[in-house]
Amino acid sequence: xxxxxxxxxxxxxxxxxxxxxxxxxxxxxxxxxxxxxxxxxxxxxxxxxxxxxxxxxxxxxxxxxxxxxxxxxxxxxxxxxxxxxxxxxxxxxxxxxxxxxxxxxxxxxxxxxxxxxxxx
Numbered sequence: 514x515x516x517x518x519x520x521x522x523x524x525x526x527x528x529x530x531x532x533x534x535x536x537x538x539x540x541x542x543x544x545x546x547x548x549x550x551x552x553x554x555x556x557x558x559x560x561x562x563x564x565x566x567x568x569x570x571x572x573x574x575x576x577x578x579x580x581x582x583x584x585x586x587x588x589x590x591x592x593x594x595x596x597x598x599x600x601x602x603x604x605x606x607x608x609x610x611x612x613x614x615x616x617x618x619x620x621x622x623x624x625x626x627x628x629x630x631x632x633x
Contacts, residue, residue, distance in 0.1 A: 541596050545585060546607050552581050553611030554618050561622030574615050578608050 556577040560570045582604045589596045593603055 537596075538598065542602065542606070545602065546610070548585065549578065549581055549607040549611045550614055552577055553615040557615040557618030558622055560615075560619045565619070570619055574612065574619075575608075578611070 553574070556574055560573045565573050585603045586593060589603070593600050597603060
């Protein structure tokens with residue numbers, strides 16, 4: 514993860530808002546997006562193979578996203594303000610964006626598993 518930019522000419526006084534390097538911040542946000550999308554796909558496949566249905570599958574998705582948020586915070590050494598402009602970037606951004614990928618990859622193995630069992 515890339516760190517924030519230079520604090521500026523004021524020397525980083527406590528009352529000044531932090532100044533972030535836009536490229537580094539954008540790179541960090543892309544990292545969150547890609548990791549959540551990847552974990553949505555992997556989580557969907559696992560939920561489908563394990564046979565989660567209904568509310569259980571969605572609970573599994575939100576548990577995977579909570580683990581992803583914790584992992585991203587740990588990767589940032591729990592110093593979120595150094596790498597992002599707010600805590601919401603790690604804990605809330607992209608949670609519902611990966612939901613469609615999760616549902617797609619969740620239902621395919623589940624339907625395939627039921628088709629193969631009923632067919633043979």
